[in-house]
Amino acid sequence: MADTLFHKVWNRHAVRALSSGQTQLFIGLHLIHEVTSPQAFDMLRQHGWRVAYPNRTFATVDHIVPTLARRRPFLDLMAEEMTAALERNCRDFGIQLWSSESREQGIVHIIGPELGLTQPGMTIACGDSHTSTHGAFGAIAFGVGTSQVRDVLASQCLALDPLKVRRIDVNGRLSPGVYAKDVILTIIHQLGVQGGVGYAYEYGGSAIDRMTLEERMTICNMSIEGGARAGYVNPDETTFAFLRGRPFAPSGESFDRAVDWWRSIASDPNAPYDDRVALDAGSIEPTVTWGINPGQSVRISERIPADGDREALAFMGFAPNAHVRGTPIDVAFIGSCTNGRLSDLEEAARIARGHHVAPHVKALVVPGSQGISRAAEARGLHQVFIDAGFEWRGAGCSMCLAMNTDKLEGRQVCASSSNRNFKGRQGSPTGRTLLMSPAMVAAAAIAGEVVDVRTMLEEIPA
Amino acid sequence: MTASPAGPILAVAGRGLPLRGHDIDTDRIMPARFLRSVTFEGLEQHLFEDDRAADPRHPFNDERYAGAAILIVNANFGCGSSREHAPQGLAQSGIRAIVGESFSEIFQGNAAILGVPCFAADPLSLDRLQTLVEHTPAVTIDAHVDTGVISAGPLRFTAAVPPALRDAFISGQWNPTAMLLDRFDEVRLVADRLPYVSGF
Numbered sequence: 001m002a003d004t005l006f007h008k009v010w011n012r013h014a015v016r017a018l019s020s021g022q023t024q025l026f027i028g029l030h031l032i033h034e035v036t037s038p039q040a041f042d043m044l045r046q047h048g049w050r051v052a053y054p055n056r057t058f059a060t061v062d063h064i065v066p067t068l069a070r071r072r073p074f075l076d077l078m079a080e081e082m083t084a085a086l087e088r089n090c091r092d093f094g095i096q097l098w099s100s101e102s103r104e105q106g107i108v109h110i111i112g113p114e115l116g117l118t119q120p121g122m123t124i125a126c127g128d129s130h131t132s133t134h135g136a137f138g139a140i141a142f143g144v145g146t147s148q149v150r151d152v153l154a155s156q157c158l159a160l161d162p163l164k165v166r167r168i169d170v171n172g173r174l175s176p177g178v179y180a181k182d183v184i185l186t187i188i189h190q191l192g193v194q195g196g197v198g199y200a201y202e203y204g205g206s207a208i209d210r211m212t213l214e215e216r217m218t219i220c221n222m223s224i225e226g227g228a229r230a231g232y233v234n235p236d237e238t239t240f241a242f243l244r245g246r247p248f249a250p251s252g253e254s255f256d257r258a259v260d261w262w263r264s265i266a267s268d269p270n271a272p273y274d275d276r277v278a279l280d281a282g283s284i285e286p287t288v289t290w291g292i293n294p295g296q297s298v299r300i301s302e303r304i305p306a307d308g309d310r311e312a313l314a315f316m317g318f319a320p321n322a323h324v325r326g327t328p329i330d331v332a333f334i335g336s337c338t339n340g341r342l343s344d345l346e347e348a349a350r351i352a353r354g355h356h357v358a359p360h361v362k363a364l365v366v367p368g369s370q371g372i373s374r375a376a377e378a379r380g381l382h383q384v385f386i387d388a389g390f391e392w393r394g395a396g397c398s399m400c401l402a403m404n405t406d407k408l409e410g411r412q413v414c415a416s417s418s419n420r421n422f423k424g425r426q427g428s429p430t431g432r433t434l435l436m437s438p439a440m441v442a443a444a445a446i447a448g449e450v451v452d453v454r455t456m457l458e459e460i461p462a
Numbered sequence: 463m464t465a466s467p468a469g470p471i472l473a474v475a476g477r478g479l480p481l482r483g484h485d486i487d488t489d490r491i492m493p494a495r496f497l498r499s500v501t502f503e504g505l506e507q508h509l510f511e512d513d514r515a516a517d518p519r520h521p522f523n524d525e526r527y528a529g530a531a532i533l534i535v536n537a538n539f540g541c542g543s544s545r546e547h548a549p550q551g552l553a554q555s556g557i558r559a560i561v562g563e564s565f566s567e568i569f570q571g572n573a574a575i576l577g578v579p580c581f582a583a584d585p586l587s588l589d590r591l592q593t594l595v596e597h598t599p600a601v602t603i604d605a606h607v608d609t610g611v612i613s614a615g616p617l618r619f620t621a622a623v624p625p626a627l628r629d630a631f632i633s634g635q636w637n638p639t640a641m642l643l644d645r646f647d648e649v650r651l652v653a654d655r656l657p658y659v660s661g662f
Contacts, residue, residue, distance in 0.1 A: 015652050016645070020635045021626035024642055026652045028659065036545065038500035049639075052646070053653070064498060078498045085500045119658055129544040129568055145546030145572035146502075147637070155642035157649060160571075161626050193485055194538035197564060227538065229567045254662040261657045293485050293541075311483070401494045401543070422489040422542060429493070429512035 002268035005121075005234055006165045006200045009140045009265055013123045015157060022159040028122035029139075030057040030152045031108045032095070034064055034082040035403065036127030040150035041089040049154040054094040056156060058117060059086060061100050062107045064403045067366050067393035070100055079404060093153070106369020106395045109133040109337040113217065114371050116246025120235035120262035125152050130337045130419065132223040135232030136216035137239055138266060140200065142230060163230060164198055164274035169205035172281035177454035179347065180215035181339060181417070181437035183207070185287040185297050186279065187219075188226040193295040196228025199274070202267060203233050207281035213242040214341045221338045222419050225294040234266040286453055289421045289435040290316060290324045296421075297435070300325055300452045315423060316432050317411070324434065325450050330412040332363040332445035333426075334390075334438045336400040339417035340368030344438040345376050348417075349384040351442035351456055357389035358448025364406065365390045366398040390445065402427025415444035470634040471577055473606045474559035476531025477599060478614065480592035481521050486535065487542035488569065492551050494543075505551035526599040534592050535562035536585070540569025549573040559605050561612060561621060563588055574627050574636050579607050583621035590617055607631045 015024040030053075032040075037059070044051070051057065064079045074080040083100060090097035098104040104111055109130050112118040120138035124131060129143035148158055170183055188195075201223050208216065216233045223231025233239075240259050243249040250258040285299035291312035298304055304313070306320045313320060318327075334340070334348050345367065357363045365385045367373040373395055376382055382392045399406040400418035407427025408414055414426055414433050421433035434450060443453040496508040514520045521527055533552065539562045540548060549572045552560070560573065561581040570580045583591075594601060594615055603614040607628055610620045623631065630636040642649075653659045 012656065013652065015648050018630075018635070018638065018641055020630035020633060020638070020641070022630065022638070024649075026649060026656070028656060035497050039502055039546075042501070047639075049643075052649070056659075082498070082500060122658060127544060127546075129542065131544075143544040143568055145544055145549075145568065145575065147546060147572065147575040151639050151642055154639055155646070155649065156653070157642045159630075159638040159642060161624065193541060194564060194566075197538070197567060224542075224568075227541065227566065250658075250662045257662040258657070261662070293487070401489075403494050403498060420487075420489065420542060422487045424493050424512045425489050427495070429515065 002270040002272065004165045004202060004267045004271045004273065005138055005232060005265055006140060006163065006202065009121055009123060010162055018159055020159065022161055024157050025123060025160050027125045027152050027156055027158055028056065029117055029124045031112055031126040032057060032059045032149060033108050033128065034061045034086040036146050037089065037149055038082065038085045039146050040153055041093070043150045044153055051093045051095065051153045053156040057095050057153065059090050059095055059097040060105050060108055060111055061086060063397045063401065065100050065396040066404050067396050067398050067406055070394050072100065076404065103370055106371060107337045107340060107397055109221065110340060110368035110372065113137065113213065114369055116243055116249030119243065119249065120239060121265040125158060129224045130221050132229065132231045133217050133221040133337055135220040135223065135230055136213055138232055138235035138262065140230055140232065143224060163200040165202055166196070166199045166275040166277065167202045167204060167273040169278040170203065170207040170281050171205040171278060172207055174207060174281050174284060177286055177439065177457050178284050179437040179439060180211060180218035182284050182287040183281070184219045184222040185289070185294065185435065186284050188222065188295045189297045191226055191277065193225060193293045194227040196223065196226040199228050201226065201228040201231040203231060208233055209236065212343065213238060214343045218338055222294065225419060235262045286437065286440055288324045288440065288450060290318050292316065292421055292423050294419065294421060294435060298324060325452060327413065327434065327450045329361060329415045329444050329449060331408060331414040332361055332441050333399045333414055333416040333418060334364065334441050335366030335368065335398050336418040337368060338419040339438045340366060340372065342372050342375050344417065345381050348438040348442035349381045350460060351439050351453065352388040352390065352446065353384050355388055355446040357445045361445050361448055363390040363445040364393055364399060366393045367395050370395045399426055401425060415441045415450060417441045471579060471607055471631040471636065473604060474531060474579070475602060475604045476558065477529060478532045478534050478591065478595035478601070478603045479521055479527040479530035480534045480595045482536060482592060484537040485541055486539050488540055488545050488548040489542055491540065491548040492545060497545060497547050502547065502550045505547055506554035509551045509555055529556060531556055531558045532603045532605060533557045533560045534588060534595060535560060536588065537563040539565050541566040544568045546572045549576055549578060553578055561588065561591065561605060574630065577636055579623050579627065579631050581605055581610065581612065581621035581623055583612065583619060587619035
């Protein structure tokens with residue numbers, strides 16, 4: 001019978017129906033970091049539990065890790081304590097860790113794919129809501145809390161309810177200057193920040209089919225901002241090509257057998273969906289948020305709605321009917337698990353090259369991983385950014401959630417390639433975040449205000 | 463670590479705390495700087511810290527609601543970050559049930575595992591309940607997990623805890639680790655059948 005990837009993967013990982021009515025689901029890959037795991041390890045110790053499958057959990061440091069002054073011990077004593085706790089926990093329980101000084105360190109959702117740990121057909125869990133990112137490979141990936149991190153460590157399982165599946169087709173071609181970020185912001189705007197509650201989002205259609213894995217990761221990453229706990233793209237040739245040769249991907253004949261299995265778990269052409277939605281890629285414009293949740297966005301050419309949420313308008317200091325275009329910015333942040341990958345840095349560098357950041361703007365580029373950092377440096381991108389007046393930082397989550405010293409001050413306005421414009425998200429209770437694509441952030445950094453990146457692209461020879 | 467209640471949770475009774483607004487995210491419930499710790503201790507002191515500083519009349523500043531056991535919210539409560547620190551802080555402050563229009567699934571799961579059921583109700587009933595508690599903070603609310611019936615003073619309406627979570631509360635299995643470790647041979651069977659576990 002025709003079925004969706006979600007159900008095929010779910011069924012292959014279902015251990016049993018629990019007496020509570022939930023399903024016991026085996027988790028194929030567990031990723032942990034320094035912020036949501038220490039209490040889970042404490043709970044294990046308290047109960048005398050072991051880690052059931054230590055070779056199916058991998059760890060790195062990303063949330064609190066400084067992006068400057070990375071020598072150990074960190075000057076930030078809490079960053080040092082949390083990093084040291086993860087190092088001790090991984091040592092005690094036999095878990096592979098890429099700590100701050102490792103060449104593989106980076107944001108957990110960036111290094112999983114980079115290392116080939118993330119593969120189609122897996123169930124994946126991580127104590128971070130942006131775990132949905134891994135769905136770009138055709139995995140079912142759940143963000144969980146710390147008690148569930150404990151459950152996965154102890155049993156390699158979660159107690160969960162299945163989700164419904166909404167197919168989202170994005171057909172047609174994206175215009176120049178329009179990126180995956182604009183697609184997902186548009187989807188969230190149309191379906192709402194709670195439109196996905198109860199659903200996994202399956203993204204498809206010709207625009208998604210043409211996307212690279214990095215672009216698909218940007219889309220799946222923000223599924224959670226639309227309320228969908230998981231989002232995925234069916235694995236295809238692009239997926240297989242991305243995985244070939246990665247350190248943890250199967251190799252040789254195993255790779256071919258893996259491809260056969262990966263193909264088999266993709267949604268069937270006639271798979272039944274609980275809901276379907278379609279978008280025209282050609283109608284999507286560069287998109288920017290004006291409010292305090294990721295659904296409150298406009299196309300760059302549009303005005304903020306006259307009936308825009310009053311709390312959001314007041315917090316952001318926008319008037320109804322105003323344009324976001326032309327809003328002066330104080331800070332520009334390029335990075336995060338949403339848009340901290342090599343192609344994001346390449347697009348931003350294309351805009352930044354030969355220009356200079358406006359004098360009143362503090363601009364940061366934070367690569368998503370040390371691997372991306374090295375790849376960008378090999379291409380000279382770091383020099384493009386430095387010459388243009390951006391700071392080139394070490395890998396981590398940085399100003400996406402401001403757990404380290406990278407944060408907004410007072411009511412600063414930040415053009416940000418991250419995923420959340422919640423009140424206080426970037427470290428100042430009154431700080432203001434405008435979400436947009438990395439290219440749009442670079443353009444805003446140079447102009448000193450929000451601009452339509454397409455006007456700058458016109459000046460760049462193809 | 464929270465000393466969570468153990469055993470079946472059939473009903474929660476207590477005073478209410480009305481918190482109006484849609485899409486209240488976990489960054490607002492527990493700002494990220496309070497995640498800078500290797501324990502969950504003391505989180506209850508920082509609930510809505512920035513919202514409370516910005517608004518002296520924030521319900522979490524209102525002494526009339528001190529000691530409340532039931533938080534009454536609106537739609538999409540707990541959206542955003544999966545940080546368990548948010549429901550941990552609420553549980554540590556004495557909140558033992560949340561009634562709202564809808565909840566982020568991650569938040570709802572995190573709350574459940576701490577023994578805090580989230581009840582979904584219709585907006586009109588919620589508005590009435592919030593208004594009642596705003597006028598009569600001392601009113602006792604009874605929330606029944608099995609039937610979903612919520613009553614307070616003259617109000618009585620039906621709300622829903624998702625069936626599997628409801629049954630977990632009723633059977634006392636809302637903290638599932640022991641259940642997940644039971645019959646572990648079945649876990650191994652499933653794992654061994656997965657091609658990526660056996661190396662293709």
